[in-house]
Amino acid sequence: MALLARAMPYKFEHQLRTTLRERREQMRTDRQAMHLLKDHMIAMLAAEPFDITAVEAVLNTQRAATNNVISAGHQAIIRQIAQMTPQDRQKYIENLQNAPHRGKPDFRASPATENQP
Numbered sequence: 001m002a003l004l005a006r007a008m009p010y011k012f013e014h015q016l017r018t019t020l021r022e023r024r025e026q027m028r029t030d031r032q033a034m035h036l037l038k039d040h041m042i043a044m045l046a047a048e049p050f051d052i053t054a055v056e057a058v059l060n061t062q063r064a065a066t067n068n069v070i071s072a073g074h075q076a077i078i079r080q081i082a083q084m085t086p087q088d089r090q091k092y093i094e095n096l097q098n099a100p101h102r103g104k105p106d107f108r109a110s111p112a113t114e115n116q117p
Contacts, residue, residue, distance in 0.1 A: 001073045007095035009088050012080040019076045026072065033065045 005016050037058055044054040084092065 001070070001077070003096075003099055004077055007092060007099055008080060009084075009091045009095075012084060012088065012092075016076055016080050019079070020073065023072055023076070034062055034069075037062045037065070 005013055008016060040061075041055070041058045044051070044058055047054065081089070081092070
């Protein structure tokens with residue numbers, strides 16, 4: 001998801017980051033829930049009698065929390081893409097195509113030099 005954000009033309013990436021910062025508390029709550037599940041998983045693995053359905057329930061809860069975080073990010077990305085002009089989308093495509101497979105890409109123009117409609 002980070003690559004999808006970084007590849008956006010600057011003004012859209014900036015707005016995306018602003019939107020995600022505004023949702024930070026909800027996303028933090030979901031992330032904290034995922035971390036708390038570790039202790040619950042340990043307890044379920046150590047329980048006697050062992051109950052595999054309890055382990056599965058922990059994993060299902062973790063999946064739901066993870067999906068909430070991912071979904072919020074995806075929805076924010078979709079909102080930014082919906083606002084792009086064809087030229088903005090073309091720049092986005094080019095950035096995605098030129099993005100390295102590993103590491104942080106540095107393919108964006110600075111806000112001062114990027115064409116802004």
